[in-house]
Amino acid sequence: MGNGTSRLYSALAKALNSSAASQHPEYLVSPDPEHLEPIDPKELLEECRAVLHTRPPRFQRDFVDLRTDCPSSHPPIRVMQWNILAQALGEGKDNFVQCPVEALKWEERKCLILEEILAYQPDILCLQEVDHYFDTFQPLLSRLGYQGTFFPKPWSPCLDVEHNNGPDGCALFFLQNRFKLVNSANIRLTAMTLKTNQVAIAQTLECKESSRQFCIAVTHLKARTGWERFRSAQGCDLLQNLQNITQGAKIPLIVCGDFNAEPTEEVYKHFASSSLNLNSAYKLLSADGQSEPPYTTWKIRTSGECRHTLDYIWYSKHALSVRSALDLLTEEQIGPNRLPSFNYPSDHLSLVCDFSFNEEPDGLL
Numbered sequence: 001m002g003n004g005t006s007r008l009y010s011a012l013a014k015a016l017n018s019s020a021a022s023q024h025p026e027y028l029v030s031p032d033p034e035h036l037e038p039i040d041p042k043e044l045l046e047e048c049r050a051v052l053h054t055r056p057p058r059f060q061r062d063f064v065d066l067r068t069d070c071p072s073s074h075p076p077i078r079v080m081q082w083n084i085l086a087q088a089l090g091e092g093k094d095n096f097v098q099c100p101v102e103a104l105k106w107e108e109r110k111c112l113i114l115e116e117i118l119a120y121q122p123d124i125l126c127l128q129e130v131d132h133y134f135d136t137f138q139p140l141l142s143r144l145g146y147q148g149t150f151f152p153k154p155w156s157p158c159l160d161v162e163h164n165n166g167p168d169g170c171a172l173f174f175l176q177n178r179f180k181l182v183n184s185a186n187i188r189l190t191a192m193t194l195k196t197n198q199v200a201i202a203q204t205l206e207c208k209e210s211s212r213q214f215c216i217a218v219t220h221l222k223a224r225t226g227w228e229r230f231r232s233a234q235g236c237d238l239l240q241n242l243q244n245i246t247q248g249a250k251i252p253l254i255v256c257g258d259f260n261a262e263p264t265e266e267v268y269k270h271f272a273s274s275s276l277n278l279n280s281a282y283k284l285l286s287a288d289g290q291s292e293p294p295y296t297t298w299k300i301r302t303s304g305e306c307r308h309t310l311d312y313i314w315y316s317k318h319a320l321s322v323r324s325a326l327d328l329l330t331e332e333q334i335g336p337n338r339l340p341s342f343n344y345p346s347d348h349l350s351l352v353c354d355f356s357f358n359e360e361p362d363g364l365l
């Protein structure tokens, strides 16, 4: 066969395969919670790609090596922070005026989200705006070896949307072959002693290779302008809770979140100057190591274009090192209609970092 003919043949075979796979997906259609056999991540990725075969290709993002001189004998801990965009909010509340409604179809958007997770294979996954925990992420990710926890918002705005899939909330997943769960706390955040609609999950995990323990937390603070003092109070409450959890046990901390706050806001300053000695991992991507990225979310609403840095991965700067971080998408990749889009499922970018423990951390926390 000539080159042209063989290319045509292979394209046809691929198309037939993809449509066969998309018509008969094994894992993606109504994952059965009773069905607990492990899934090969490659097979799930193939299924996702088959469903997505009419979409443009995935954006290429590279890890930036940030290694310090202290090498670690243990494999790094890869952490992903991601506000995945609640399906009900994306379709019913967010008003992403430049995003075609077809780009938001759940059956395809869910595959873009899974593809992103499978592409980077985090050891720990910290998610916000999860409104498909029980029917999608818990059953699929548990078959990929993750143990998950979900804490819904008490009054999720998703519930106002017709045909919603339940409340949205924070979810935390970790790989069971790497960590043992020591302790788990679902925290309803307060602001000046008042209970609020925002939540966090904090878990103490023990690393199976090194027996080192650390605390991992995920949160999603109150959105919108005018709520800066409220967010600040929620941040203080979260810090207080984390102080109680970590200082008692003297263990390092990683906090992932959509803080809904730019670095100029008070809540950011509380975290940066806290006695927990935290640094924000994505600052390390800047030339001087002191500046946050120019954006972690970029969308167009009826009110105009919103480009903000709101998402962070905080870590105990003396006890942990960031070995690498996943670069953000460029403005060209994001495109003129911004996010979400046919290429990318959320208005927030995922942040992914590889951490390792520093030697002799006890005196350094």
Ligand SMILES: NC(=O)C1=CN([C@@H]2O[C@H](COP(=O)(O)OP(=O)(O)OC[C@H]3O[C@@H](n4cnc5c(N)ncnc54)[C@H](OP(=O)(O)O)[C@@H]3O)[C@@H](O)[C@H]2O)C=CC1
Pocket (backbone or CB within 6 Å): 083, 089, 093, 094, 095, 129, 153, 155, 156, 157, 160, 197, 198, 221, 222, 223, 224, 258, 260, 301
């Ligand atoms: N029934 C009741 O008694 C109560 C009901 N509620 C419900 O909860 C809602 C508020 O909940 P709360 O947790 O405070 O919500 P938030 O103000 O924190 O926002 C909720 C979501 O809206 C998104 N969002 C942010 N800015 C905008 C925007 N300009 N337009 C559209 N969406 C936006 C946020 O996404 P992101 O973080 O990505 O920016 C966030 O996920 C109320 O509207 C009500 O529906 C709340 C309390 C009591």
Ligand SMILES: [Mg+2]
Pocket (backbone or CB within 6 Å): 083, 085, 086, 089, 129
């Ligand atoms: Mg949102």
